[in-house]
Amino acid sequence: MIKNSTKALFILNLFLICVIVIFIFLTFNLQPKVVYVDNVKIFNDFNMTKELKSSGEKEFNSKKTYLDSLYLKLQSSEISPQGKKILMQEFIQKKEELEQFNQIFASEQSTKIWTRIKSYTSEFSKENKYKLIIGSENKSNVLFADEDIDVTNDLLTYINKKYEGLK
């Protein structure tokens, strides 16, 4: 009788250990290793983008206001032809500067922002044990993806906190 109950207990324990092992295995393997994010949303809603955009707009507007004032001066009939010539030269130079600023600022700041997003995303993937994060623009590169593996909002919260020095 005692021998049988010991045997039954041994089988029961073995069964329970198996159940625990399977449970642990499934828990660790159920977490997705490959996830995707919406690049456009990440870029536009990142605090760094918003800050740089507003500072860029301020600079652009101040340059544009100056250019407009030059244009108004050029239009007035009170300036001598010699003065008009000098003003025209300045106007052309400032216009070129504005166009150059417009092109360079956007590309330079975009590079900086993407560099930062990549750095933070690397830390985010390490923390969440993701093997791959696919960044798609308006889902054009991803034909199908389950919404469960869309971590755009999680990543956005993470990078914004990290940028503000809160994480």
Next chain:
Amino acid sequence: MKDLNKFIFVLLFFVLFSCKKDPQSTNSDDSEIRDRYFNLEKTGWKSRMYTQTVEDIGFTATEVPIQYYLLKDLGNQNLKVVDSLYEENKRERVIEFTFQQDEEKDLLSKDFTGMEYTDAVKYMSFALDKDFYVVTSKNDTIACSGVTFERNFKIAPYQKVMIFFSGIDPNDKIQLVYNDFLFKKGTLKFKFKDPFTQIAL
């Protein structure tokens, strides 16, 4: 016998009046200060630290209590003096800021800064204060009042500067903002958190 009495009297006179009262030792109870400093030391002088990593460069800001520097300079023999100096300067903040490359390369080289080595050293020494400011909990911005660049002549694998701010409430939580024009990584923000969780009793 009379001589002996005289001798004892003189002896007692000297014994009673030769010990001068030390004005410092009369009020030497510095246990409250000692306890406060002990707690600071136990928490870790340099525990309020935050690191931002961009690509291969790590930017670490450490908020160090000014008592640390006072104790380092004056020692802990006379804590009343240390504490009075702290009270005089408690609205000052000192932050240690280090730049370190992942592979321990020299960050002041042209590859990282895009300028000559000497120009990079000059920038670190004289122009870096313009790149830092602090935001208080009331959203006030406070400009950096000074920077000291600790040159290590390539011995240490990092570059370290000490930055100073004035006029900040000693209990205020601050956010350090660094506009990186040297390595061109953009704006970096650092919020200092307490290393321990306070329990509401």
